[in-house]
Amino acid sequence: MATRFASRVVSRRFSSGGKILxxxxxxxxxxxxxxxxxxxxxxxxxxxxxxxxxxxAGSGGSVTDAKPSSSTTSGASAEKxxxxxxRNYAVVAGAITGLxxxxxxxxxxxxxxxxxxxxxELFEGYYFCQAQREDSIQRASPYKDHPTIKRMQELAKELxxxxxxxFFEEANNAxxxxxxxxxxxGTDLGLYRKSHIPDGPGYQEKFYFNPGETxxxxxxxxFAKIGVAICWxxxxxxxxxxxxxxxxxxxxxxxxxxxxxxxxxxDSRDHWKGVMQGHAGANLVPLVASNxxxxxxxxxxxxxxxxxxxxxxxxxxxxxxxxxxADSTEEAVLVAKFDxxxxxxxxHSWGVFRDRRPDLxxxxxxxxxxxxxx
Numbered sequence: 215m216a217t218r219f220a221s222r223v224v225s226r227r228f229s230s231g232g233k234i235l236x237x238x239x240x241x242x243x244x245x246x247x248x249x250x251x252x253x254x255x256x257x258x259x260x261x262x263x264x265x266x267x268x269x270x271a272g273s274g275g276s277v278t279d280a281k282p283s284s285s286t287t288s289g290a291s292a293e294k295x296x297x298x299x300x301r302n303y304a305v306v307a308g309a310i311t312g313l314x315x316x317x318x319x320x321x322x323x324x325x326x327x328x329x330x331x332x333x334x335e336l337f338e339g340y341y342f343c344q345a346q347r348e349d350s351i352q353r354a355s356p357y358k359d360h361p362t363i364k365r366m367q368e369l370a371k372e373l374x375x376x377x378x379x380x381f382f383e384e385a386n387n388a389x390x391x392x393x394x395x396x397x398x399x400g401t402d403l404g405l406y407r408k409s410h411i412p413d414g415p416g417y418q419e420k421f422y423f424n425p426g427e428t429x430x431x432x433x434x435x436x437f438a439k440i441g442v443a444i445c446w447x448x449x450x451x452x453x454x455x456x457x458x459x460x461x462x463x464x465x466x467x468x469x470x471x472x473x474x475x476x477x478x479x480x481d482s483r484d485h486w487k488g489v490m491q492g493h494a495g496a497n498l499v500p501l502v503a504s505n506x507x508x509x510x511x512x513x514x515x516x517x518x519x520x521x522x523x524x525x526x527x528x529x530x531x532x533x534x535x536x537x538x539x540a541d542s543t544e545e546a547v548l549v550a551k552f553d554x555x556x557x558x559x560x561x562h563s564w565g566v567f568r569d570r571r572p573d574l575x576x577x578x579x580x581x582x583x584x585x586x587x588x
Contacts, residue, residue, distance in 0.1 A: 320369055320377070329398070329437045330376040334504045334527075335445050335468040336391070337380055338362055341506065344475070344521060345514035346421040354384035354422075357405060363394050371400030376435045378442050380468050382422070383407070391423045391444055393468065398436040406431050408444040409453065415476040416521050419446075430456040438463045438554065445469045448503065449486075452578065454493035459567075462499065463554050469505040472523035483524045487536070495534025498561035500552050502529050507543060532557045 316337065323331045336342075342350040355361065366379045376398050383392040383405075391408035407426025411419050430453050432441050441457030441464075448454075448467040457465060467490060474480040487503075494501040507525035511518055528539035531552065561567065577586035 317369065320375070321373065324373045324375050328375060330378075330435065330440065330466075332378055332466045332468060332502055332504045333380065334506050335380045335470040336382065337468075338382075340510050340512070341470045341521065341523075342512070343419045343422060343470075344416050344510070344512045344519040346418050347515075351389065351422060354382040354389050356384050357392065357394065360394075363396070363402065366394075367396050367400040367402065370396045370398060374398045376437060376440075378440075378466055378468065380444065388424045389422055390426055391419065392426070393442050393444060395433040395435065395440070395442065403433045403435065404431065406442055406444070408447060410446045410450060412446045414474075416474060416519055430460070432457055432460040432462045440464055440466055442466045442468070445471065448490055448493070451493060451496065454497055454501075458497040458499055463558070464499055464552075465493065465497075465501040467501065467503040469503055470523065471505060472521045475519045475521060483526055483542075486524070487526065487528060487539075491530045491534040491536065494530040494532060496566070498532045498557065498564055498566065500530065500532055500537075500557070503527055532560065 316333065320331055320333075339353070342353065357363070360381060360383075362381050363379055366377050369375075370377045377396040379394045379396055381392055381394065383390040391411070393406045393408075395403040395406070397403050405428060407428045408423065409426045409428075409430070411423050411425050413420040430441065430443070432439055439461050441454075441460070441462035443450075443453045443457070443465065445468065448469065454465060471482070471486055474482070490501050490503055504527050505525055506523035509520065509522045511520045513519075523542075525540055525542040529537045531537045537552075577583055580586055
């Protein structure tokens with residue numbers, strides 16, 4: 215089995231104001247979409263791989279008899295592929311406001327052969343966690359019958375793609391930063407709630423979100439077994455290891471990260487990327503991160519706060535190498551191929567899971583490193 219990634223970065227468009235669209239708003243949004251979608255898809259097609267190099271999304275049939283290249287230890291290949299071994303994935307990354315605008319992005323990725331499409335964290339609108347505002351809590355909706363999830367289920371079923379869908383969840387008196395995993399037939403495979411909740415200038419998520427209690431989960435989709443870690447989760451090696459121990463073949467990280475409002479000189483972009491590269495290399499699995507782009511200015515309790523998102527959505531190979539990366543501002547389509555069977559064999563032969571010593575890791579169950587036997 216192998217995978218081919220295509221990633222998409224787009225600039226922000228504020229047509230929907232970051233709200234769940236009403237039927238009237240959807241219709242208005244679709245007027246814009248219809249005018250621009252064909253042009254954008256044609257542009258993507260011109261940039262993308264040749265048709266004979268790309269499997270139809272959702273298809274398990276063979277497109278070509280060419281065998282994957284064995285020239286790289288990461289399993290990456292630029293050769294023509296046989297889709298009985300190659301499965302296609304994509305990242306839809308960038309700052310997207312409005313579900314109508316999102317539709318053509320998903321279709322564009324699907325048109326390039328993507329089977330799993332990752333959208334960034336909290337994509338329904340602007341990143342409201344810069345400020346502690348009671349009215350922003352009203353953005354939350356229950357998991358059951360959530361309008362965004364329902365629309366993504368329809369789209370996933372129509373295109374035959376897998377969609378991890380980030381949303382602000384209301385659960386009685388609790389609120390969570392959550393992801394629902396939608397399979398290629400539109401089935402909701404379940405929920406993951408963000409485990410690690412940050413709290414600092416510009417990223418005041420503890421005001422809005424309870425720490426998730428689902429634990430780190432792996433989802434068997436039509437195309438692969440995947441794990442999803444949400445933003446701050448991706449800084450913790452325990453999260454990545456827990457998902458790969460459960461069989462995750464690839465890790466997906468929807469993200470919203472950028473500049474620090476309190477310190478113009480602090481740039482954590484390379485640190486952010488390097489930590490996730492380490493997760494990929496330590497676990498010998500590919501990792502995909504999807505981040506926002508653009509600048510957001512919001513009124514806070516202390517005046518205006520500004521974040522410029524890093525962008526730089528990327529795909530890391532199983533040795534931690536950056537295979538493809540976007541820049542901080544521009545639209546981009548990124549394509550790479552990974553042979554998941556080859557990576558699995560490499561992971562097993564490398565011995566990092568064979569030689570683990572869980573009996574010595576009890577200290578990880580403590581907060582301060584003391585009394586690890588408890």
